[in-house]
Amino acid sequence: MSKCAVFRADKYDDEILYAVVKKHFEAHGIAEDLSSASNVLIKPNLVADKEAAFSVTTNPRFVYAVIRCLKDFGVEKITVADCPGGSLLLFSQMTDVYRRTGYSFLGEYAALNTDFDSSDVFGQADFANGKFNIINAVAHADYIINVAKLKTHNLTGITAGVKNLFGCIPGMQKPAFHAKYPSKTDFSNMLVELAATVKPDFTLVDAVDIMEGNGPTNGKKRHLGVTFSSRDVFTLDKFIAEILDIPPEKVSTLSAAEKKGFIGTAEGVGDTDFTPQTPILLPDSVRAETAGGKIGAKINTLFTKLNDALFMSCPQMNEKCVLCKKCVATCPAGALSLQGKKIILNKNKCIGCLCCDEVCTNAAVDIKRRIKRKR
Ligand code: SF4
Ligand code: SF4
Incomplete structure (x- = not known):
C-alpha cells in the first residue's frame, strides 16, 4: 500500500x-x-x-x-x-x-x-x-x-x-x-x-x-x-x-x-471525498468520447491505441505568432523554419512531439490531428 x-x-x-x-x-x-x-x-x-x-x-x-x-x-x-x-x-x-x-x-x-x-x-x-x-x-x-x-x-x-x-x-x-x-x-x-x-x-x-x-x-x-x-x-x-x-x-x-x-x-x-464539480477537460489531441464501466474502459483503451497508431498531432501556427523562433530552436526534428514572415512546418520531418507548443508562450500553436506518414 x-x-x-x-x-x-x-x-x-x-x-x-x-x-x-x-x-x-x-x-x-x-x-x-x-x-x-x-x-x-x-x-x-x-x-x-x-x-x-x-x-x-x-x-x-x-x-x-x-x-x-x-x-x-x-x-x-x-x-x-x-x-x-x-x-x-x-x-x-x-x-x-x-x-x-x-x-x-x-x-x-x-x-x-x-x-x-x-x-x-x-x-x-x-x-x-x-x-x-x-x-x-x-x-x-x-x-x-x-x-x-x-x-x-x-x-x-x-x-x-x-x-x-x-x-x-x-x-x-x-x-x-x-x-x-x-x-x-x-x-x-x-x-x-x-x-x-x-x-x-x-x-x-x-x-x-x-x-x-x-x-x-x-x-x-x-x-x-x-x-x-x-x-x-x-x-x-x-x-x-x-x-x-x-x-x-x-x-x-x-x-x-x-x-x-x-x-x-x-x-x-x-479529504478523500474531494471531487471536481465538472469533468477535467482533456487536450484535443488525447480527448475522445469515453464510456463508463469495465467494458467502456476496454473500448476506450482500444480506441486510444488505434488513434495513436493511425494519427499524429501536428502543429499549425496561428495569428498570435510573434516570430520569436523559440519553437524553431527547440524542434528536435528540424521541421520548423522562418520563411518571410511565417513559421513554416515541414510535415515530412515533424514527429508530433509538440515541443513547439510547450515552449510557445503566446498560444500561437494550434494542434491538428493528421494521418501518420510512413517514414
Ligand atoms: S514560439 Fe510561438 S510565437 Fe514564437 S515563433 Fe514559435 S509559434 Fe511563433
Ligand atoms: S511537433 Fe515536434 S517535430 Fe513537429 S514541429 Fe513541433 S517541435 Fe517540431
Whole structure:
C-alpha cells in the first residue's frame, strides 16, 4: 500500500498553504527523514517563463510553504532547481525565468539554481535507458522533493508527479529525447524510467489552480482547490487521475508505469471525498468520447491505441505568432523554419512531439490531428 494524501486548499494564501503543506508532511512523517545536515532539492515545474497567474508553473507561494516547513525541521541547505523547456539556458536567462515566474523572492530562503552542468545517474539495468544525464542540483541532492503542477498535457494526457521530472534533463537533451522516442508509448516509457532513476523522496502536487484543455502551456486556467502528496510518485499519479475522474488510459505515463508494475494500491488519506464539480477537460489531441464501466474502459483503451497508431498531432501556427523562433530552436526534428514572415512546418520531418507548443508562450500553436506518414 502507498499512502496518498489529498487536502483542500482554497487559494494561494501563505497561511493556508503553510497549514496544508504541513499536513502533507505530517501525513507521511517526512520530518523524521530530515536534519540540519540534509541537502534538500525542490523540483518545481518552471516549464515556461510565465507569471503564476497563468497556472503554467508550480505556484511560488506553494513552493514557499514547502520551504517554510523544511525550515521548521531545521533544514539549512535547500535548493530550488528546474531546467525549463527550450534551448540551453544561460545564467541571465534563468534569473529572468525566476523573475517572470515570481520565484525571485524565494532566493531569500533557498538557493535558486542557475547551473545546468550535469552528471550521469544510473537506473535499473533492465531499463531501455539504463542511465540519464541530469542536472547536478538534482544528481547531487540527498533528498528530492518533487513539487509538481497539475495540468493537462497534449502528449501524455496529464502532467503531475512523473512528467514533472523531465525538467531534470538539461536543455536541448530534452528535445533530443523526443527525437529518439517519437512514439508516445516509447516516450512515456522513458519518462517512467527517468522517474524511477531520479527516485524523488516525496512528491507534492499543486492543484489549487490547474490548467485544463490544451496544456501544458496553452490551455485554460481552472480553480480546483486541492493538493496531493505521496512518497510513491507512480501511485500518486494514478490516485490523482482516479480522484479527478480522468480515464487512466488517456494518461500515457500511467499506462507505461502500469506495464512496469510500478503502480501500487493507494491508501487515500485526508479529504478523500474531494471531487471536481465538472469533468477535467482533456487536450484535443488525447480527448475522445469515453464510456463508463469495465467494458467502456476496454473500448476506450482500444480506441486510444488505434488513434495513436493511425494519427499524429501536428502543429499549425496561428495569428498570435510573434516570430520569436523559440519553437524553431527547440524542434528536435528540424521541421520548423522562418520563411518571410511565417513559421513554416515541414510535415515530412515533424514527429508530433509538440515541443513547439510547450515552449510557445503566446498560444500561437494550434494542434491538428493528421494521418501518420510512413517514414
Ligand atoms: S509559434 Fe510561438 S514560439 Fe514559435 S515563433 Fe511563433 S510565437 Fe514564437
Ligand atoms: S514541429 Fe513541433 S511537433 Fe513537429 S517535430 Fe517540431 S517541435 Fe515536434
